[in-house]
Amino acid sequence: MxxxxxxxxxxxxxxxxxxxxxxxxxxxxxxxxxxxxxxxxxxxxxxxxxxxxxxxxxxxxxxxxxxxxxxxxxxxxxxxxxxxxxxxxxxxxxxxxxxxxxxxxxGDMMGGRRGGAGSRAQRGNDLRYNLRINLEDAYAGMSKTINVPTAVSCSSCKGTGAEGGSEPQTCPTCSGMGKVRAQQGFFTVERTCPTCNGLGQTIKDPCKSCHGAGRIEKEKSLSVNIPAGVETGTRIRLAGEGEAGMRGGPTGDLYIFIEVNEHALFERESTNLFCRVPVSIASAALGGEIEVPTIDGGRSRVKIPEGSQTGRQMRLRGKGMPALRGGGRGDMFIELQVETPVNLTARQKEILKEFDTIKADNNPQGSSFFSSVKSFWDSMKG
Known part of the structure; x- marks a missing residue:
């Protein structure tokens, strides 16, 4: 054919x-x-x-x-x-x-094209550091010093891994490639060199400080600038502050992940803040003014309209969190929680009973509810 x-x-x-x-x-x-x-x-x-x-x-x-x-x-x-x-x-x-x-x-998965012999210095690992901060710190921004356990370049051998100024030698097994190949039928299988562990070099006289790794374990102190407006999940990258590479390889990066603690007074949704404020039955019914805190440590006076119910919200514009990348500030929402009094005195009970006997159409939600109940029962009878 x-x-x-x-x-x-x-x-x-x-x-x-x-x-x-x-x-x-x-x-x-x-x-x-x-x-x-x-x-x-x-x-x-x-x-x-x-x-x-x-x-x-x-x-x-x-x-x-x-x-x-x-x-x-x-x-x-x-x-x-x-x-x-x-x-x-x-x-x-x-x-x-x-x-x-x-x-x-x-080639891309195995480290690229294999050229001539040479150093297979490895890049250091990236590091992750979880940093917890308060909501006030997220509002204002801050500078914080952190201590990070990491691997730094060995000062004794200047990162080469070799003692006394000697130089690493080309690995005799892989000729500096870091990989060895074996023929298996139709296929060529490539594996990391077992002699040099993929580095392409061997050290005859290893450094006594780092034992040939070119780096040592050490805790590093760093100053981190936390911008205003960060929230839980925000990631800050510090280039070159991760682990030192093996035998003089480039340093990895440090990634700081922010977690903002819950606040006793405020709940956050993006750049907006919510604050639940308890008010008495009398204040909710008659109206009045209350003083509320703001995240910057200040105070604001808020007017309560007559007849306010639980869940009613009032907005304070520009009193929320700053946007992380500019764009102004969010708002703060005051949510009223009408509070039922407890541990009443005899006189207080007497006044409430007297109030309850005075029939008036001033409970709109109750009137609406019981009207719906009556209609429901009437329909069931039918």
Missing amino acids: AKRDYYETLGVSKGASADEIKKAYRQKAKELHPDRNADNPKAEAQFKEANEAYEVLKDADKKAAYDRFGHAAFEGGMGGGGGPRGGGMGQGDFASAFSDVFDDLF
Whole structure:
């Protein structure tokens, strides 16, 4: 059976660039990989066919020969992707082609392209610090000193991990790559080098202070500026204040997560504050004025309208929390809680009983409720 055109196999035009050919092959390799097509008996053959096409088209000389002579360019032992006499790829050629694209498919996850030997210094970990503050501090903003347990660069070896000014040596097992590869059938498996643990270097004479790590554990004191308007969940990033990297690697970052404590008087919703204020029955019925606290430590006088009920709210504009990134301040809402008196004296009870005997239509909610009850009972009788 005649072989398929290599360009057709990869789904590209004859004038496709090297990048377009590589991109098409990567897509085919993912799509046709036998491990992802257990129910498709043709997948392995199609996968090998795509590898064979890519083995030729990725090479400028082989591609030029193929463009001129087609599959005949590789017949008669001339080499190329078709193998001897066009008999298909051998196991070694197939493994080589797949290994060739292994970095393209998985390079980002495995640490990027593997170039020459060199240091595999690792970036330090990012750190998290949970900071609890009061609502007053969130309102005004503050500067606070915190102590963070972390890893800092070793001063004895200046972060190299080597004693007495000596230098780390290239790892003999992985030649500085930090990775080792093993051939398993059609596939190339890549693992972290067991000798250097992926660092690409070994130290013959480790630093006595840090034991070759290039860093030591230490508590670091930092001053943190908390902006006004923060709320629970706000995250503050301090670049370069995380853990020091291994053997001179870059330092990680410190993330401070804010948690604002609950307040005894105020409840917060975004930039607005709510304050529940108890008022007596007489004050609610007759009206009057009350004095309420504000989050900045001040006081405001609020007028209570006659006949106020529990849950009634009054707004104090601009007395709430500041917006974190500008945009003014929220409002403060006073919510009335009409309080029923307890531990009444005999005289107080007498006055209330007398008041209750005076029939008047001055309980709108009660009148409405009992009117609804009467209608309900009448409908049930019907």
